[in-house]
Amino acid sequence: MSNIIHIKHMYFNKVINSKRILLIEPDYKATYPPLGLMKLSTFHKRAGDEVHFLKGTSSGVRDQHWDLIYISTLFTFQWKKTLDTIQFYKNNKSKAPIIVGGVLASLLKNEIEEITGVEVHFGLYDEIDRLTPDYSLIEDIKEYSLHDASIGYMTRGCINKCKFCAVPKIEPNFINYIPLENQLSKDKKDLVLFDNNVLASDEFPRIVRDLIGNNFNKGARVGKRQRFVDFNQGIDARLINDENMALLSSLALRPLRIAFDDIKLENIYAKAVMLAKRYGITHLSNYILYNYLDTPEDFYRRLRINVELNEQHGLSIFSFPMKYVPLDSFDRKYVGINWTPQQLRGIQCILHATHGVVGPKLKFFNAAFGNHEDEFKYIIEQPEESIFYRNNLLPYDEYINRLNISTCV
Ligand code: SF4
Incomplete structure (x- = not known):
């Protein structure tokens, strides 16, 4: 069963009349907004549901009626706070099912399931991952950066398998092209792309064409303000050549990471x-x-x-x-x-x-x-x-x- 069908199954069959959705990010320090929850919000709002987001725990919120609760997770070293948050919402009065997802949950799926008994979703919901994030969810939350940037991916996964990195485990298949259009918010000036290794894509010229087609060319402006696109996770020095550097230089790129x-990569890097x-x-x-x-x-x-x-x-x-x-x-x-x-x-x-x-x-x-x-x-x-x-x-x-x-x- 595909992931999206699984959610639909839970949502429409197992939890009949599911209408109130609670999205939770544990109260750890996070620079970037919870993109997965923002896309789940879009998914549920399109289905006509009432969606609420909360950072941290609140018994006042927990004890309202909920039909489904999602909890996002990030780094494994945030284990204690994450686990406490899951246990806290597990005691919700409506006995709403909980789905935990994200990086920590994918890497420590068995541990979470054993200790808490809640369902852990491994990796991505592919179809939901292509939706526009619901930026309204986080607009009042000051701690996140990127308030004036759309956030997205034009590739997923990575061709490499560096042992220190979670990407090969969580996104084992390299997807070489994801269209940009659906991921852009017209209210946002900049664009931050979280691609893990964009230069590994044989569709890189098309990716650059898409970016330029959406006005992220070098020197692009919104009114008087300069626009920027940022491949935020960095690009791979080993894959850089004249051709792709020329393409990168045609973008409103700042900085190049x-x-x-x-x-050992000293010479290649320099x-x-x-x-x-x-x-x-x-x-x-x-x-x-x-x-x-x-x-x-x-x-x-x-x-x-x-x-x-x-x-x-x-x-x-x-x-x-x-x-x-x-x-x-x-x-x-x-x-x-x-x-x-x-x-x-x-x-x-x-x-x-x-x-x-x-x-x-x-x-x-x-x-x-x-x-x-x-x-x-x-x-x-x-x-x-x-x-x-x-x-x-x-x-x-x-x-x-x-x-x-x-x-x-
Ligand atoms: S190249 Fe980067 S994204 Fe790919 S596996 Fe290595 S560290 Fe992870």
Whole structure:
């Protein structure tokens, strides 16, 4: 039975007269709005249902009459809050069935079903996934970003199977083209595409044509305001070539995000950045995975490569370090084989001060992360207060001098 038929079956046969639908996102911190729930809202509203959305728990809401409750989930390290939310709504007075979906639920389906007894939907509802998200659901919620952007996908899945990534598990089939039209809200200026690996699509030229056909060409404006399209999950440096960079440069793209997860990709990554520059793309950004199989030295090196590319070529590359946590981890405490808890805490301290971003200026980079790998390791191994308040931190050169003196003695 297809997923959509399954919902219809539940909805029209098993739960007769289903009319009041409750959509819940657990009260964890989320930058992006719950796209799956927004599409379910469209689906149910089109069926004439009354749909309500709530972030978190409320007994006043729970104890109203509901016919069906959906709960979205995100990261596995949000396990406790997610599980508490499911248990909370399981006690709803109308005994409405609950369907839990999303990333965490798909990765830990058995665990959730065993502990809570609720139904977990694995992966996507393919037909619902093609619907326009119901943006009205979240318009009053300030914590989400992207209030002026349509959100969508023009491909699904990925051709690669990186072990640290949930995509191959949750979206095992690569769909190389999804039309844009249905996904756009005419009230939104920008467009954010969450494609996992758009350059893997042999339909990429068609995707670009669709974007240009919907006025996301380079220089596009809405009134006086510039429009932007953002392939938010980054593009794969290994797949970049002249042809697709030319296509990318014809779009209102900002920034161009290129993944740089592995130091072994240094040359390929730098070549991709230089090609972007050749095509006039100077605002770049990237995700830097750490705490996986990498070392503190190569993490530092990847950050520094970006800062040096900025300095040498007049670019503006912002880096976003992303700490690796195993896909089945219930919290964020995992320590990679080449890292120590103290080093990871040290990085968090630096990133706390820089709001999670590593900017393009060498001077600031040196001050925050050190002038070289050894100084970086020295900094991140210091007590938190010394990392926050650098006046308390013995300068690295002085530290080495003292070390040498004490070794001689
Ligand atoms: S290329 Fe990206 S999306 Fe694809 S499996 Fe690897 S990390 Fe995941």
